[in-house]
């Protein structure tokens with residue numbers, strides 16, 4: 001992971017950089033500043049600065065995400081996607097500013113917020129699918145032999161919600177990456193959250209599984225009226241599903257619709273360096289100067305500043 005960024009002006013939707021028209025911006029009731037969409041906001045950031053290891057990662061961000069919005073969180077390695085999720089979970093205090101979820105200040109252990117961390121290694125290898133999901137029941141621990149009737153029912157409902165009843169009795173070690181992702185998603189649903197934070201749930205899936213996963217999450221979110229923030233390195237599997245994009249780069253954030261944010265002009269302004277948005281074959285590519293993907297490489301201009 002690379003380092004953070006110097007403090008830079010806020011570039012969220014209400015003060016988008018040149019080239020980022022914010023037609024859908026309206027005045028938020030409780031956030032107190034303009035935001036995208038027409039629903040009441042589910043997530044508010046007011047002048048928020050976040051740091052990791054003493055380095056500023058996101059600087060003076062203000063934005064509001066409406067309830068029920070499906071948001072793709074994009075940005076290169078180290079852009080601050082996980083840091084933002086941790087802050088919304090109450091795990092990383094802000095250096096400055098205020099974050100709220102459903103009108104309340106963020107707090108650790110808020111069961112209204114479901115979280116699926118990045119899956120970097122095998123989770124729950126020796127357990128069955130059912131036990132792995134049950135292990136996330138509130139107050140439970142791995143391997144406990146007994147669950148309440150309500151807890152068991154919640155596990156069954158969560159497995160059904162992600163079409164994973166057939167995985168319930170199979171050992172997790174024998175499941176594919178996509179099948180394990182479904183179990184992890186089921187875990188996040190146990191507490192019937194109103195906000196889902198999904199950190200790179202598409203990592204290591206093939207394109208067909210990526211699309212299937214996005215569609216499943218989208219359908220679930222619509223049915224349960226959940227606000228979803230899903231981080232990703234490729235925008236393409238999310239196209240047509242996102243209500244909004246939250247794009248992080250150089251310590252700044254830009255929130256809006258795909259058409260507002262994913263433009264050469266808007267992203268060049270956000271990165272502060274030439275970036276091309278190229279559309280080909282129904283796909284979108286964000287290309288940095290020199291030809292590489294801007295979503296794969298972290299532009300470190302300004303790195304090294306400390307909070």
Ligand SMILES: Nc1ncnc2c1ncn2[C@@H]1O[C@H](COP(=O)(O)OP(=O)(O)OP(=O)(O)O)[C@@H](O)[C@H]1O
Nearest residue numbers: 001002003004052053076077078079080081082083
């Ligand atoms: N535990 C830590 N201690 C110190 N610095 C950290 C820590 N975790 C992350 N960082 C730094 O914070 C910055 C943001 O990291 P973060 O994980 O939020 O980025 P990300 O956008 O989620 O990246 P990726 O796409 O690679 O997962 C990076 O510069 C990273 O090196």
